[in-house]
Amino acid sequence: MTQPPTRPTTLTVLGSTNMDLVAYVAKAPAPGETVAGHSFRTVPGGKGANQAIAAARAGAAVTMIGAVGTDEFGPRLRSALEHSGVDTDFLRTAEGASGTAHIVVDDDGCNSIVVIPGANGTVTGLTPGDETVIAGAYALLLQLELPLPAVTAAARAARRHGVRTILTPAPAGAMPPELLEVTDLLVPNEHEAAALTGLHNPLLAARALLDHVPEVVVTLGAAGSAYVTRAAPDPVFVPAVPAEPVVDTTAAGDTFVGALAVALGEGKPMRDAMRWAAAASALSVQRHGASTSMPCRQEIDAL
Template sequence: MEQRPKITVVGSINMDLVTITSQVPKRGETLFGEHFQMNPGGKGANQAVAAARLGAHVQLIGCVGNDRFGKDILEHLQEQGVDVSNVEPVTDVTATATIIVSDQDNSIIVVPGANNYVTASFVESKRDVFADSDILIVQLETPLEGIRKAVQIAKENGVKVILNPAPIQELPSDLIKDIDYLTPNEHEQTLLRQGRSAEELNGKLIVTKGSQGVCIYEQDQEVEIPAYKIAVVDTTGAGDSFNGGLAYALSKGFSLKDACKYGNAVAALSTTKLGAQTGMPTGEEVELFIKSRG
């Protein structure tokens, strides 16, 4: 039997509270909304679910609150095949993202809650989890000190590292040096490049461009990997789906170019259904989709 890829994700775990409305209320105004839903989210949890649904053994390292949201999220992640034995309830408040979606604009308020507890000491306490991993995925929705510790432990164990630099912030050069793959979107890569030499990012940079696919920057060359054309229902979580797919494919021994093609397929399929985690495809669905596209 073929061994399943082993992927470790250190990152954020949220409950997304989504309100659909025709317009955002003005200051002091009360309006009726059209629809409300609660969805498990957070970039860490999203990427963990994406990789798990493809068939990887995924261990998620993070924190939730000892509240109803935390319990519901853990139950949901287990149903999606994510190993949550290293997710701990550490406080009373699970992270939330309150999202208002209107015809004109979207707005989001994030309360980090338990995500603030993914510190260097917390990650250090999970050191043994990294030892037999193929790839580590990290993002920037938890404290940078914890991310740096996760990357350090990964490198000590010979584990490849994918950093999805979102939301973008200033990153130290010594951290960038230890990252194998950086996966910003176009806006994030512009900020990421500021004050950095091309050499510092050479061979690491994979820029996601939505409907335009991705671009690999390697040896002063740009390699375009086009997106799959598909009828889009909801793009929420497409970037996280790409990262999960990229990690899975690299763990399976794909070349970087082929891994990006695979990630594009995962991202494309994720846009055909509503929601981030609920729209993520299985490995079988991705294989059938790729075959159907030649």
């Protein structure tokens, strides 16, 4: 088992916080169909908060930039981050509802999600102090559940200070060229890569994305992940770590990204970092929920 570093990786996450409202069903309903579920949970989530918690549990010193609402979910979301060791000094409180994600998970662990932005929609740019926190990090983790002007402003701030930007393009959609220009590492899953490029072969899609960013890691679910760079477009494949039983894949990608950022910050080569992140992701899919499923460092190292 590896020993934790004497100085943790310092990461900043600018992203969403949502309360996940999760219904568990034997089979997801078709359009117009009503089905009976067998359980329901409310679990703190949001792609930004998920990545922050995953990274903190994996051993990083993490600061979260985002917003929660003044409803009953706001304090719970803030508390969940703090309980995992995430610094919430730059997590704003916005009048009104917090973000929510309405999730259906079937008995195979597959999910479908509807996100309501709530307070996340108020994060339209950086506020005083945000750039300082970004400048002090090894890397800035970004997703697309906040307004694009804020994501782009944060990425530009990172570039000004020589901080690595790691962008998860989810939910997938058209991204402004000015954001891609200041992205160092893009981490789509195979479906997001296809949506961004129109190419359904994930390796061809990854290579096409190199026209816009210098490095790409495409996650391939049970098939593992692949890494390409402009300097070496031939893919590096890393297999998935076996996971049984799979009960909920909701936060598998966010767990992978959070752990990957920690490993890279500790100086692991990309192949080793991807393998370590795959172990973290394998542990997460064997547990219910988003933030509640994420493993601690000792579990990742042991696996």
